[in-house]
Amino acid sequence: MCVPPTLGHLCLWQPMQRGNFSISTPGSHDCYRKLAPCGGYNSSTSKQRTTLEAGTMYSVRFQQHLNHYYPPNPGTLDISFAVGLDPPEQDFRTLVSFNDYNPMNHNTQTNFSIPIQLPNQQCDQCVLRVRYLTNNADEEDQGKTFHQCSDIQLTKSPTNAIHPVFDEKPPAKQQKNDPHDCCxxxxxxxxxxxxxxxxxxxxxxxxxxxxxxxxxxxxxxxxxxxxxxxxxxxxxxxxxxxxxxxxxxxxxxxxxxxxxxxxxxxxxxxxxxxxxxxxxxxxxxxxxxxxxxxxxxxxxxxxxxxxxxxxxxxxxxxxxxxxxGPFPKEVFQPDPICLKQTVMKHAHNPSATLLKHLLQEHKILLD
CATH class of the missing domain: 2.50.20.30 (outer membrane lipoprotein receptor (LolB), chain A)
Structure with a gap:
């Protein structure tokens, strides 16, 4: 699945993420946030607090900007919740977790609309968070996980009794191999x-x-x-x-x-x-x-x-x-205008061998 790329990796718009939001241009740093628990953005950066009814169903909408599927240890995405203005990492409770997928293209943008049941708990100040846990060794700069947080308020629903938040993680699904699996x-x-x-x-x-x-x-x-x-x-x-x-x-x-x-x-x-x-x-x-x-x-x-x-x-x-195939070598020969590029986007921490190769052989600048 291929659409024009952006540099960021995770952006959340329903409910709206903290700080700025932009997915319209390549290189949007609004979607590159790694520091736990909220990508380095606290509640003071929030431009709005979304009011929702506790205990009701709600669709969380976000985009995975770049795909970092890692076969040696495939990653996951999850949605979690915590009470407080700026809750610490240990207060977040997972509501939904699901596997990353492999589109066979790093520059793939995938929109998600994930239905969740909001906690049956009233709170004036609480946080809904989306994470992309890549597990990818090439993403090890400030960690391998991308974070986006949204400030919300949960009000009492007229149709739902208020109960404490259910904070146990669902059991992990056992994955099975099959003889039909193929390459x-x-x-x-x-x-x-x-x-x-x-x-x-x-x-x-x-x-x-x-x-x-x-x-x-x-x-x-x-x-x-x-x-x-x-x-x-x-x-x-x-x-x-x-x-x-x-x-x-x-x-x-x-x-x-x-x-x-x-x-x-x-x-x-x-x-x-x-x-x-x-x-x-x-x-x-x-x-x-x-x-x-x-x-x-x-x-x-x-x-x-x-x-x-x-x-x-x-x-x-x-x-x-x-x-x-095979193919003539011209198939993989970039256009001459591309070979003039000297700034590499999304090169935060390549392996030591690759980094040495890029710097010494190609004199590439890392952005």
């Missing part, structure tokens, strides 16, 4: 169409995937604008090229991970069904896996990507026209 061919290209009806967004293009060289390329068009993304995981660099306005942004990458399906390969995806009719017409039969709201389909046989959809909405990416 795609090591080198292939596939076309795709990504559609989000709720915001009337459609993009389409082609993906080149090459596991032997640890490189990917995505070329897409959305709203009349053409983009190219070149990802070289050996050098740790990703170029994001706007073809129309002839601009290019240089990003730092997390570690490479193979395009696989299922818990056997640490994808946080439970096997659902084998050899069922594909939801797209490209392949006759598919295997399916599910990770919370996300439904993954791959061709059976072959394990080519077939679809990635969401069960809570009509958002969907369909893949078609798969063809095996």
């Amino acid at each position: 795609t061919p090591p080198s292939f290209q596939t076309y795709f169409i990504h559609h989000i009806p709720d915001i009337d967004y459609t993009s389409s293009g082609v993906i080149y995937y090459d596991q032997p060289s640890e490189q990917m390329r995505i070329s897409l068009q959305a709203d009349g604008v053409k983009y190219n993304m070149w990802m070289n995981f050996t050098s740790g660099m990703q170029y994001y090229h706007n073809v129309n306005n002839k601009t290019c942004i240089l990003f730092g990458l997390d570690l490479w991970n193979d395009w696989c399906y299922g818990n056997t390969f640490n994808q946080s995806e439970d096997f659902l069904a084998a050899n069922v009719s594909c939801s797209s017409s490209t392949f006759a039969f598919c295997n399916q896996w599910q990770n919370g709201d996300f439904l993954f389909e791959s061709s059976s046989p072959g394990c080519y990507p077939a679809a990635l959809s969401r069960t809570s909405s009509a958002e969907r990416t369909a893949y078609f026209g798969a063809k095996n």
